[in-house]
Amino acid sequence: MRHLTSLLILAAVATTSLAADKPNIILCMADDQGYGDVGYYGASPVKTPVLDEMARTALRFDRFYAAAPVCSPTRASVLTGRHPNRLACFSWGHSLRPQETTIAEALHNAGYLCGHFGKWHLGSTRADSPVCPGNSGFDEWLSAPNFYENDSLMSHNGKVIQTKGESSQLAVDFALNFMREAKRQDKPFLAVVWFGSPHSPHIAGKGFGELYADQPKAKREFLGELSGIDAAVGNLRKEIREMGIVDNTVLWYTSDNGALGVGSTAGLSGLKGSLLEGGLRVPTIIEWPSVITKPRITNRVSGTVDIYPTVLELAGVTMEKQPVLDGQSLLPLIRGGGDEPRRKPLGFWVYPAKGRSMQAGRMLAEQRDNPKPWHEVEPDPSQTGGYSTENLPGPSAWLDGDFKLHRIPATNGEAKFTLFNLKSDPAEKKDLASDHPDRVAKMSADLATWRKSVVSSLNGEDYR
16 A cells, blocks of 8 residues: 655656556665675675676676765665755665655556565654655565564564565565566566665575685675675576566666675775765666676766666656756666766765664564554654755765765864876875866865755755
């Protein structure tokens, strides 16, 4: 059941293309898998034969960016195509706003069945919450309010159930059942499969840790979780082939932020939580056998904000009164276009707000044993307004082609700017700001304009 709380959605009109066969869409996302935490870059001992095969045979992105260096904000960007600060999803544990248009709501209007499986982390998974998966456009959902482990409690359409099995495969199994039902109904589907691994604590499923017997225990369990994801993706690919739907199915794999300390950035500077490349750049692959018929590697600057506009164009959907998007459709690139520079630069901004603790096991046990109305257990996600358009705190960055500008606030209210050429210096070691004052001036002015636009959205202007 869908309860559309967004006034924007009530006012929106979805128009669909006349294409007879809309593609199925699967969006997979790992939790804390760094840029180098795949076998195909050769920077880690991790074994990911499935992802390696996908990287060899499909479309591999080498400059794909999470919208934020932590999880919840990036997930919000996937669902909306907007920088998460626009909707006050500043840090981990922050939620969606019910006023937002989600990717599931948009596709639902175009006849898609929509399902969410795995980590949610954008509000509670109570059925009456205005920002649970069921009230965010998803017809079917098996979700956890945060990362989840093996044999975990999960919220199945709002009812808490005990599950058994390795966590990544669990999400895939439920997603596959959903896909089979969509095929039975002869409907296209959107399946959002968000794994809870390799988030700490690292507990590899049976047989996966043993692949790394030569590693210290902590590293062994971490790498085993990554291999567990890889195996689950392999089973997913196998089953959609057996269902006979693979040719018209887009499978998009990525991660929500950069590497943990135990992981690999493949030589990039910074880790999860940082606006340096190692905190933002993530492994990304798209398969679509009927369209991506030859292997390709792209260096086109792209990011999680691009997923929403790309998927809407794939489905032939246009939303009227669409709020400001930070992403742009990658469909021309997917269909074989070149690596021409993106039309709009990518902005990053860590607004200084504390994360909110969400222990999935405890929350789900409480949801099962002592159910309460959503508003007694989570903050109101619909609040807007009150944010200054002049005082714009926190570090930010502006990525325009090969150049990346960092704005680093100082205690005296001023800001320091650093500039890097990522083509020649992907590790961001040589500051070029003093060599390119005109470029710094232009990029810093563009960044300031963008941040003011974000605050306008934050204050609710997009909903009026």
